[in-house]
Amino acid sequence: MxxxxxxxxxxxxxxxxxxxxxxxxxxxxxxxxxxxxxxxxxxxxxxxxxxxxxxxxxxxxxxxxxxxxxxxxxxxxxxxxxxxxxxxxxxxxxxxxxxxxxxxxxxxxxxxxxxxxxxxxxxxxxxxxxxxxxxxxxxxxxxxxxxxxxxxxxxxxxxxxxxxxxxxxxxxxxxxxxxxxxxxxxxxxxxxxxxxxxxxxxxxxxxxxxxxxxxxxxxxxxxxxxxxxxxxxxxxxxxxxxxxxxxxxxxxxxxxxxxxxxxxxPGVEGEWLRLRTLSDALYARLLTSPRIHATLGSPVPAGRLGGIVSIYVDGFESEELILQLDQHGFCVSAGSACSSASAQASHVLTAMGLAGDAANGSLRISFDDRVDPEALDAFTKALLTIVEG
The missing domain is CATH 3.40.640.10 (Type I PLP-dependent aspartate aminotransferase-like (Major domain))
Structure with missing residues (x-):
């Protein structure tokens, strides 16, 4: 298809x-x-x-x-x-x-x-x-x-x-x-x-x-x-x-x-830093909404992969957000694809102490060097539109 x-x-x-x-x-x-x-x-x-x-x-x-x-x-x-x-x-x-x-x-x-x-x-x-x-x-x-x-x-x-x-x-x-x-x-x-x-x-x-x-x-x-x-x-x-x-x-x-x-x-370190800069900018824009939070807390720590942005959204469930974003043309997940069929909250986020409602409203946005930064900008606009109604 x-x-x-x-x-x-x-x-x-x-x-x-x-x-x-x-x-x-x-x-x-x-x-x-x-x-x-x-x-x-x-x-x-x-x-x-x-x-x-x-x-x-x-x-x-x-x-x-x-x-x-x-x-x-x-x-x-x-x-x-x-x-x-x-x-x-x-x-x-x-x-x-x-x-x-x-x-x-x-x-x-x-x-x-x-x-x-x-x-x-x-x-x-x-x-x-x-x-x-x-x-x-x-x-x-x-x-x-x-x-x-x-x-x-x-x-x-x-x-x-x-x-x-x-x-x-x-x-x-x-x-x-x-x-x-x-x-x-x-x-x-x-x-x-x-x-x-x-x-x-x-x-x-x-x-x-x-x-x-x-x-x-x-x-x-x-x-x-x-x-x-x-x-x-x-x-x-x-x-x-x-x-x-x-x-x-x-x-x-x-x-x-x-x-x-x-x-x-040979270029791993440079790409890691470049992608972290992109994810920093994505976090910054998404967190302007009072309903969106970083799962790693704020400020988001530097000790992380550059191509993963992990958030949760107040008042939304992951499945609802994923389907709405899909209608806007963006494919994201709530966490590990190997657990996507489970209705349970992420075991990672619950282990970190996130409450059930927060863990159930999580999203993972992930990319590498091949993703156009303009696509991340468009994604941000789409998610903020969905969240802010």
Whole structure:
């Protein structure tokens, strides 16, 4: 179905359009002799496909920081699989080495791909503690410290929240966890290539990323696993990815991810600052209405992603606002697209202490460098018109 030309996508935090670099990488692959070749085959085309796969692995590794080894990158089908691999793979391997470490700590603002696995972790014999954020949506090191002891196997806290955009103090959180002897995973799916990120500076043992959040296909992601980090494969059936994630690799999508990583990584900091300037201006204009409030409080903190603006509107429900904005030609969301079918208020906003009415009236406006600033101006006028009647 063709959308009206006037519809403008401001829901980039859910998924992003394919970038030109990704499209070109896939076209080149499709036109090449290795198209469809299994990179695990011994023949010439298989070996060529394997070389292309390893070149892509080097590109993704480089985007994660200086000195990251290609062997520390595990390609996956997306961010959810990367999160699940980290959560169970590390925790079970740590417990196998030290049976006393049967606790896992996660934050209350994690994505569903973490939180929805808590019952399965319980069934596997792990106790799971949930650390709550501040009213500004940040996990404080002091709060995490109160939950740490020598029974914790793994701490998993996201790099940037996918609903509010709040950046977490991962370096400090990792320091606290490591002091207690625990390993650290961060879900960087929303923040990868959208904010400066270096796994060495963050001092994390594992990090998840997803292609579709940065303009690569939805079918690819990766898990960074620091060399020496205990890890138990979640499934078996082949020796791919050094035996850590069986299954024939999707070379086509991986090449697209690598092309995007190579194109965006050098300019991440500049784009982050530019998008934050745009979001600052959007916040300022929207907050001129007494009925519109920033979920992160006012003034809006600088420690956040530039392309996410998170607000709530007095007297409105999210669904009503989304449908009215859609009629005006703007596509936004209330929060995580993975929870869009739920009528419940955002678990992120309620964890931050927002009352039910406020959380039920939330909106997330998200974009990247490809969105025209004039579109943001037009969106602002439309929302203010709706809110002010």
């Amino acid at each position: 063709m959308l009206p030309a006037a519809h403008i996508n401001l829901d980039y935090a859910a998924s992003t359009p394919l970038r030109a670099e990704a499209l070109e990488a896939m076209r080149s692959y499709d036109a090449s002799p290795i198209a469809g070749a299994n990179p695990n085959s011994l023949h010439t085309l298989g070996r060529e496909a394997a070389r292309a796969l390893e070149a892509a692995r080097r590109s993704v590794a480089s985007s994660l920081g200086c000195g990251v080894r290609p062997q520390e990158v595990i390609f996956t089908s997306g961010g959810t699989e990367a999160n699940v691999l980290a959560l169970f793979g590390i925790a079970e391997a740590v417990r196998a080495k030290d049976p006393a470490r049967t606790r896992i700590v996660v934050s209350a603002i994690e994505h569903d791909s973490i939180l929805d696995n808590i019952p399965a972790l319980h069934a596997a014999g792990f106790a799971v503690d949930i650390v709550k954020p501040s009213a500004r949506g940040v996990i404080e090191p002091e709060t995490l410290n109160g939950l740490l002891d020598d029974h914790v196997a793994l701490v998993s806290i996201m790099f940037a929240n996918n609903e509010t955009g709040a950046l977490q103090p991962i370096e400090e959180l990792a320091r606290a966890a490591h002091t207690a002897g625990a390993y650290v995973h961060t879900d960087a799916i929303q923040g990868y290539l959208h904010a400066p990120l270096d796994v060495n500076a963050l001092d994390v043992d594992a990090l998840s990323l997803a292609g579709h959040k940065v303009g690569a296909p939805v079918s690819c992601g990766a898990l960074y696993l620091r060399r020496g980090t205990p890890f138990a494969p979640r499934s078996r059936g082949g020796g791919q990815e050094a035996g850590r994630r069986p299954g024939t690799q999707d070379v086509r999508s991986v090449l697209a991810l690598a092309a995007v990583a190579s194109a965006l990584a």
